[in-house]
Amino acid sequence: MATDLQVAVLGAGSWGTALAAASARNHPTMLWARRPEQARRIAQARENASYLPGVALPEALLVTSGLDDLFEHLRGAGRSLMILGVPVAGMEQACREVAEGVQRHGLDDLAVVWTCKGLDAATGRLPHAIAQEAFAGTGIMAGVLSGPSFAREVAQGLPVALTVASASAELRGRVTEALHGAAIRVYGSEDVIGVEVGGALKNVMAIACGIGDGLGMGANARAALVTRGLAEMTRLGVALGAQADTFSGLTGLGDLILTATGDLSRNRHVGLEIGRGKSLDDILGDMTQVAEGVRCAPAVRDLARRHGIEMPITEAVCAVLFEGVSPAEAVSRLMARNPKEETAPSRPGA
Numbered sequence: 001m002a003t004d005l006q007v008a009v010l011g012a013g014s015w016g017t018a019l020a021a022a023s024a025r026n027h028p029t030m031l032w033a034r035r036p037e038q039a040r041r042i043a044q045a046r047e048n049a050s051y052l053p054g055v056a057l058p059e060a061l062l063v064t065s066g067l068d069d070l071f072e073h074l075r076g077a078g079r080s081l082m083i084l085g086v087p088v089a090g091m092e093q094a095c096r097e098v099a100e101g102v103q104r105h106g107l108d109d110l111a112v113v114w115t116c117k118g119l120d121a122a123t124g125r126l127p128h129a130i131a132q133e134a135f136a137g138t139g140i141m142a143g144v145l146s147g148p149s150f151a152r153e154v155a156q157g158l159p160v161a162l163t164v165a166s167a168s169a170e171l172r173g174r175v176t177e178a179l180h181g182a183a184i185r186v187y188g189s190e191d192v193i194g195v196e197v198g199g200a201l202k203n204v205m206a207i208a209c210g211i212g213d214g215l216g217m218g219a220n221a222r223a224a225l226v227t228r229g230l231a232e233m234t235r236l237g238v239a240l241g242a243q244a245d246t247f248s249g250l251t252g253l254g255d256l257i258l259t260a261t262g263d264l265s266r267n268r269h270v271g272l273e274i275g276r277g278k279s280l281d282d283i284l285g286d287m288t289q290v291a292e293g294v295r296c297a298p299a300v301r302d303l304a305r306r307h308g309i310e311m312p313i314t315e316a317v318c319a320v321l322f323e324g325v326s327p328a329e330a331v332s333r334l335m336a337r338n339p340k341e342e343t344a345p346s347r348p349g350a
């Protein structure tokens with residue numbers, strides 16, 4: 001392999017594994033799984049049977065459960081890239097482990113990109129704020145990778161377009177070099193906040209669309225939820241410092257369309273089952289993979305309230321998931337809202 005870029009992927013769930021497989025086709029790549037048994041099984045079978053059953057992983061992909069192996073893999077590389085494949089709940093711990101590993105192994109030029117789509121459930125912080133705190137003083141370059149991308153399709157080599165956002169052009173270049181190729185297009189952006197808000201909120205909107213479809217509300221209702229959902233995403237994003245244009249791109253509208261309408265979506269699945277009358281506990285109990293929108297919805301609602309931003313669809317999703325409001329009642333409440341101009345500002349006094 002004629003490359004001086006070496007790649008490490010922390011987290012062997014469906015997305016971490018899919019990205020590791022894509023990177024391993026062009027660059028020396030090591031995937032870290034938390035459980036030794038899981039790492040052994042992936043390495044032997046060349047398949048991640050728990051998360052991506054039936055998808056063959058490249059022979060060149062290295063697999064470990066030793067965090068130090070991951071840093072040793074990167075040490076001595078001309079340029080190095082770490083991809084975090086953990087959900088937002090694991091972001092703080094992962095960033096701390098990376099910061100400690102960088103110091104322990106004397107890495108001085110690491111780029112780290114996270115892929116989680118959500119907000120910290122307790123504080124409402126976006127992932128970049130979690131990373132900023134953990135990476136302070138380490139010299140690590142940081143950024144986010146997002147966009148409409150079901151892991152299974154990417155792992156199968158089907159075409160996809162992603163966006164990497166970072167203030168660091170060097171990081172954007174490394175991520176592009178690691179993944180851009182025959183089946184993956186990588187676009188760059190400097191709007192970290194916009195990309196993160198889009199990724200987090202599209203999951204909440206996908207739950208809403210799933211609920212609507214589960215209730216049999218029809219295609220008109222789905223289109224209305226996608227469009228008004230995008231308006232909510234954009235309003236909150238702009239209030240937090242994002243560029244409005246980002247929300248009509250891959251990480252906004254693109255990912256919203258995919259997740260709200262694609263049957264591979266875990267968030268849409270949660271909504272569908274709720275709409276069909278199943279309880280949230282039963283739905284989550286049957287799932288082995290994360291549906292980020294569930295924990296994210298109340299954090300988004302609280303953040304929006306703090307900023308005085310109206311987010312009726314998010315409020316409705318929270319009411320159905322956590323306040324015992326029936327899906328039908330939540331729809332009635334949404335429909336009973338006062339008429340307004342489509343592009344009217346939704347912040348008191350704005």
Ligand SMILES: NC(=O)C1=CN([C@@H]2O[C@H](COP(=O)(O)OP(=O)(O)OC[C@H]3O[C@@H](n4cnc5c(N)ncnc54)[C@H](O)[C@@H]3O)[C@@H](O)[C@H]2O)C=CC1
Binds near residue numbers: 013115117152292
């Ligand atoms: N699966 C997909 O199609 C895509 C997922 N994403 C995002 O990537 C992130 C990861 O998602 P998936 O790989 O799909 O999830 P997953 O449920 O398939 O796997 C999550 C992985 O993280 C580990 N993990 C779970 N909780 C953790 C915690 N608290 N601390 C540390 N590690 C933990 C699990 O052991 C597992 O290896 C999510 O934020 C998701 O929204 C982004 C794009 C596509």
Ligand SMILES: O=C(CO)COP(=O)(O)O
Binds near residue numbers: 266292
């Ligand atoms: O983020 C995703 C697609 O871009 C995956 O969506 P789900 O988490 O709903 O499966």
